[in-house]
Amino acid sequence: MRDDLSKGLAVVTGAGSGLGRALAMELVARRVQVAGFGRRAEALAQTAALAGQGFHPHMVDVSDADAVAGAFATLQSRLGPVTILINNAAVYPRRDILEETPQSFMASVAVNLGGMVNCTDAALRAMVVTGQGRIMNVSTFADIAPLPASSGYAVSKGAARIYTRALVADLGDRFPWIVINDWMPGMLATQMGIADGLDPAVAARWGVSLALWLDPSLTGTIFEMDRELLPQRSFKGRIKDRLLLRTRLKPRLLA
């Protein structure tokens, strides 16, 4: 009854490198048309060469709301409606808080939070008309215990997690088939990650499986790598669950 998401167009932000490039390649490999957003033409061209046919590079700065709205309008008329949005673009400047200026701090917020807001807003315009779509936000636990020299990243990525929850609060009950959730890819061997991290191609397989999964019960969930993270229950709560014969939830896994 619901249209197959993979027949529509997927937008991946930050597609010029790292995880974004791997996600774009994995989507194209699964025969999904991808519009890859990025700021550097050269990097996007490399992704295009690696991904092959089905990848459409789009030079756009996600922190620029007007440019993003324009890009979605162009895509819609040229390639059809965007049914999947993967908000992946992020910057992680390593800077001591004493070296951050209000301007440099807010520049991180403009990409990591603002980019997500700009792209989500543009994608929702079409999704609320059909009542269907998939928004997956690439996320991190950086907000829980901010590392030194990471203030701009930790704050903006933490705010982005709140943005996901705010989207669910406003849209979850009204548009159950616009499925929105967070995905924590794990520590990756990318420029932004760590040298001995996970191969982004491996993470991208999980990420794409999650992004192509249209199930209203996924809205509001958090997946870490290939596994659903269930809300924490206290020790007392777990004892009570046992006594009262409540059925235990099992985390869902990604293939």
Next chain:
Amino acid sequence: MIADLVDRHWDVIVIGTGIGGGTIGRALAEKGLSVLFVEKGPAGHRAEETPLNPAMADPVARALRGFWPTPVTAQIDGKMRSFFAPLGSGLGGSSVFYAATLERPEPHDLDHSDARPHPNGGWPVSHAAMRPWYDAAEAMYHVCGEDDPLSGHPGNLRAPPPLSATDTAIMTGLRRGGLHPYRLHAALRHLDGCRECLGFKCPLPCKMDGRSAGVEPALATGRAALLDRCEVTALHGTAGHITQITALRDGEPITLRADRFVLAAGAFGSPRLLLASASTAWPDGCANASGLVGRNLMFHLNEMFAIWPKGVQDSGPSKSVGLRDLYHLDGQRFGMVQAMGISAGYGEITHYLQQWLAQTGLRRLSGLSRIPAAIAARMLGRAQVFVGLLEDMPYPENRITYDPAAPGAIRLEYRLHPELLTRRRQFRKAIRRGFRGQTPLFLTWRPELNFGHPCGTLRFGNDPATSVLDPDCRAHGIDNLHVVDASFFPTSMGVNPSLTIAANALRVAARMTEERCATI
């Protein structure tokens, strides 16, 4: 765009877009009249599938979703209560959330006879006179279902889709128990992708409601327009004639003009607006010479019970079985019984056991009810929940009140009359006896008023001293004001109100257009 709607002098302004307003607006637009729908809530997005959520308390969030934004303040048997009623406030009104059960009343609901005396001598329009309008409304709302085997009056019904395994087993069980179940009458087109949308907004033109069967086809004629987010604050005019209405559109005051005005703001909203319109022309409120505006408020009492029909596999809940064996029994007016679309498992039964424990003052033990509920669920499987609708009677002291300090608030006073409580006990006894083959378990402890079925607050009748509206649902003494929501009901009947609201709206539309032809 909005300025064009405001500046125009309309043939008809319809206030409210639920079943009554949507139906009459469509009928009038299709007959060539220009129609402006004025709706307090938002038009919303067509693809929304929002379920009605009484737990959502924020008025802004409620308004966005088309829920009535504020709580109802009710004084029930002298006790003040404040709660969110199952009421809509948006395009389609409450009907976008309804279960689309469009059932015809029985002749005794409207007519007086010696065998079945009517509590106030009968409606001014007989069941026989209403029949062509019921036929027309059933066609307009694509109603499907089966005729009640106990009734001699066939409806105008489309064939329903095949019965589910659950419903087949339920039907068989009930028949074996000597009852006469039939397929409920549902305003569902069963289009591709139909999910029956009971309790939530239908994203397709499939569930037929005030929006999909009323306003949308009206707008398609090109002669109708919609002004949403527009709350009418007062009607204005001279003693016998309405000239204009004032409203707040997104909080900005506007004035709207038309030849005629149709009030369809619901049995809570319509009398409140008339009371709010008190002026030198109408010191006690518009159309209130009788003093009856807002009085004779009625609901239904819901008697919910679970049954465990034998042979029912766990194939989902039933919303398609009804029966009228207990409708009028041993000289008593009860009402029909229908499946609620809920199959109760462990969670639901726990909830009701908790309610019962809270009621008996054992709230602290309420967590423990999970254990017997789990055992019950394991032993008995999933239960099917049914509801018996018990007819309520009109009493003038049961009423909507108006407080100028809170002009938008729904306020009511209601007393559970001893007569109703006695009849309730008899109804429960009749259910227990009628369903004895199915071991019914009552899920309602206290009398439970159905706040989604208010009616009677602007009753129609022949005598201006004892009614607010004339038999054509025109306000006594005001030549261009009609009312077509459930306010006009003189009695509450033993069935869901929607079909009667729709049929009456079509009847009133015909009267209004005849009259218009006569004056041209």
